[in-house]
Amino acid sequence: MNMQNLKNRIYSGDNMVSLSDVRYLPRWVVLAIDVMILMTAVSGSFYLLEKLHVHSSEAVPNYTKYLLILVVNTIYMYIFKTYSGIIRHSTFIDLFKIMLANVLTGITLGILNIITFVITGNKLFLPTFLFIYFTISVTLLFMFRLFVKEFFHFARELRRTSLKKRILVLGIDEQAIAVARALLDNPSLPYHVAGFLTQRTDSKSAKLLGRPIYNRKKLESNTKDKLDADGILIIEEMMTKEEMNHWVNLFLEKDLEVFKSPPVQKLRDDIRSSIKNLQIEDLLNRKPIKIENEEVKRRHYDKAVLVTGGAGSIGSEIVRQVAIFNPSLIVVLDQAETPLYEVELEMREKYPHIRFKFVLADISNRHRIEPLFKKYRFSMVYHAAAYKHVPLVEENPHEGILVNTFGTKNIAALSSLYKVNRFVMVSTDKAVNPTNVMGASKRAAELLVQALQDVEGNTTKFITTRFGNVLGSNGSVIPHFKKQIEKGGPITITHPEIVRFFMTIPEACELVLQAGTMGSGGEIFVFDMGEPVKILDLARRMIKLSGLEPDVDIKIIYTGLRPGEKLFEELLSDGAKTLPTPHEKIMISKDPHMEFCDIETLVNRITKAALRRDKLEVVTLLKIIVPEFKSNNSVYETLDK
Numbered sequence: 001m002n003m004q005n006l007k008n009r010i011y012s013g014d015n016m017v018s019l020s021d022v023r024y025l026p027r028w029v030v031l032a033i034d035v036m037i038l039m040t041a042v043s044g045s046f047y048l049l050e051k052l053h054v055h056s057s058e059a060v061p062n063y064t065k066y067l068l069i070l071v072v073n074t075i076y077m078y079i080f081k082t083y084s085g086i087i088r089h090s091t092f093i094d095l096f097k098i099m100l101a102n103v104l105t106g107i108t109l110g111i112l113n114i115i116t117f118v119i120t121g122n123k124l125f126l127p128t129f130l131f132i133y134f135t136i137s138v139t140l141l142f143m144f145r146l147f148v149k150e151f152f153h154f155a156r157e158l159r160r161t162s163l164k165k166r167i168l169v170l171g172i173d174e175q176a177i178a179v180a181r182a183l184l185d186n187p188s189l190p191y192h193v194a195g196f197l198t199q200r201t202d203s204k205s206a207k208l209l210g211r212p213i214y215n216r217k218k219l220e221s222n223t224k225d226k227l228d229a230d231g232i233l234i235i236e237e238m239m240t241k242e243e244m245n246h247w248v249n250l251f252l253e254k255d256l257e258v259f260k261s262p263p264v265q266k267l268r269d270d271i272r273s274s275i276k277n278l279q280i281e282d283l284l285n286r287k288p289i290k291i292e293n294e295e296v297k298r299r300h301y302d303k304a305v306l307v308t309g310g311a312g313s314i315g316s317e318i319v320r321q322v323a324i325f326n327p328s329l330i331v332v333l334d335q336a337e338t339p340l341y342e343v344e345l346e347m348r349e350k351y352p353h354i355r356f357k358f359v360l361a362d363i364s365n366r367h368r369i370e371p372l373f374k375k376y377r378f379s380m381v382y383h384a385a386a387y388k389h390v391p392l393v394e395e396n397p398h399e400g401i402l403v404n405t406f407g408t409k410n411i412a413a414l415s416s417l418y419k420v421n422r423f424v425m426v427s428t429d430k431a432v433n434p435t436n437v438m439g440a441s442k443r444a445a446e447l448l449v450q451a452l453q454d455v456e457g458n459t460t461k462f463i464t465t466r467f468g469n470v471l472g473s474n475g476s477v478i479p480h481f482k483k484q485i486e487k488g489g490p491i492t493i494t495h496p497e498i499v500r501f502f503m504t505i506p507e508a509c510e511l512v513l514q515a516g517t518m519g520s521g522g523e524i525f526v527f528d529m530g531e532p533v534k535i536l537d538l539a540r541r542m543i544k545l546s547g548l549e550p551d552v553d554i555k556i557i558y559t560g561l562r563p564g565e566k567l568f569e570e571l572l573s574d575g576a577k578t579l580p581t582p583h584e585k586i587m588i589s590k591d592p593h594m595e596f597c598d599i600e601t602l603v604n605r606i607t608k609a610a611l612r613r614d615k616l617e618v619v620t621l622l623k624i625i626v627p628e629f630k631s632n633n634s635v636y637e638t639l640d641k
Helices: 003-011 027-051 062-079 092-120 127-163 174-184 216-221 241-253 280-284 293-300 313-323 337-350 366-376 390-395 397-417 437-453 477-486 505-518 535-545 596-611 615-625 635-640
Strands: 165-170 191-198 211-215 231-235 257-261 304-308 329-334 356-360 380-383 422-428 461-467 469-471 491-493 502-504 524-527 556-558 577-580 586-590
Touching (some): 174 191, 174 231, 191 216, 211 216, 216 241, 304 313, 304 366, 313 329, 329 337, 329 366, 380 397, 390 397, 390 437, 397 437, 397 615, 422 505, 437 461, 437 596, 437 615, 505 524, 615 635
Parallel strands (some): 165 191, 231 257, 304 329, 304 380, 329 356
Antiparallel strands (some): 524 586, 577 586
16 A cells, blocks of 8 residues: 555545554655664764763854754665665665665765865864764664564564464474474464463473473463463374373363364475464274284275175275275275265375276175176175165164065175175164164174174185264264254253263274184174264264354253154163173173074065055064164154054
8 A cells, every 4th residue: 555545545534554554655755764863973983982971073053063963864765766665675685785875975975074174274074973874874774674563563463463362282292392393483374372381390491492481270260361362272293192182181270272283294385374273083082993004905906896885984995994905906896876976086096006996886786786796707706885864764664674684685695605705794882772764674784794604615704893873974873963063052961961982984994804804704893982972062062162152052952862862872782791702892792692593584574564664564573573672762662562
């Protein structure tokens, strides 16, 4: 903005003018200021000589000398255009031009001094005067430019800092200091490092990078305003999940935002995108299972692999992990067209060297599926295709049976018929003491798969994996809560006491792959899911991590348990025993078995009922197959009487 526009804004009533709006002063204004500085330098020089009792010749009046100095110096300043640069962006070249103009002024005045002395016998100026004038004028011109430059820098930083989030960096070790220094070296970032936070108590008076160090007691005994901080930055991989949860609970109590940063070695060039808000997943994650990569690789390298439900959350991650081991072929099967296409685009881009086949098909259609087994002769089958949403399957039990039970029968029977080496089924904790059709249909599938293991002539190893809710999966609670928070609420929870187990998608798939190498056939592998999480606590923490206040900014309302939903999920049935495995987090559940002829007869009957869309008969037969299935909050409760 030039001065005219600035004047127009002021006179129009817009008096909110930012320093960043003032682009530059007109050149004549800069020259006028410089001349005023020269006048000050001349006056100061005469004053100093007078105080030192040094008197020059009075043959020439002082005002003539005064005017002569200003004219000569101004001419040289004009010649070298010392006023043409933008002052707040002054460089060494600008300072050099000032020096040159003043040196030549001194030389010119010295020559005039000599000429005057030769002609009249009197000196215009004493050498002492010229030296003092040169020193004062150059110093003042330098200081003027330095002051303007620093003033604008300070104002700009002050403005930036006021718009930035003031954060405390958790930790005082080398990693924390390195990340803090990276933030300080990038003034364009929206974060201002206000200090450091540590568990130690011996750093009260010490400072790091010029910033204070606070200990935990200081944080506990002060409010957010007294600390003058908006948030905390946590360096990932520097603490256990237990320690992180311990700290985060305190931060959320103090209404502080929580940010996370990778270690400085992993900071990308774009630091802005490397620093993110801490997510609830970061607090729920545990140390993942360590896969025996050599064994897993041996089972997949140069082998043909089928993944059903390969476009879903679990199935697509299985595809990603299997692709790492360079199989000869991965057939990805799903009946969801758009998700399957998206997975195809991703896989062909990430793994161009792997041979893929993407098949759009329904696993309940055996005539569509069997040609795949006949053509590709799979070595491994990962069966992740299933309907999983409890209320929808409760409303449509016939569809749940056709996919979850009959579809599993198709894939498992074909695996046995075509001598697949290993069949690994993805099950759910909802299959344990089920209270809904979805869980019962998966338990029926478990019984069928286990029974197939003992059929005469079978060589396929049938393995089942059972785990709880998966973080970030399609339709799961955390993405649902995130959307509700983004919309401003409310968050809907079915019951204040409802709890669930959680694990990450990679963890779940590592379990599936590991189980495929560990099992000898007929096992149900269960994963130590840790402590269950109360959904209400989960919602409250998610709201706080978003920088909002539960029940103030985001309301929480209770909608009541949905049909078939229960408060607590289980991983083991009441009569099940567990056996250990080489992995302390993986156990084998010894659940009751059924003979194949018995389960096959019942599955054939329930499939016929499902094809007739006879909901009551479907659920009645399902309760015969799974005696522990007791409906909860459902229209099918009458069948239990």
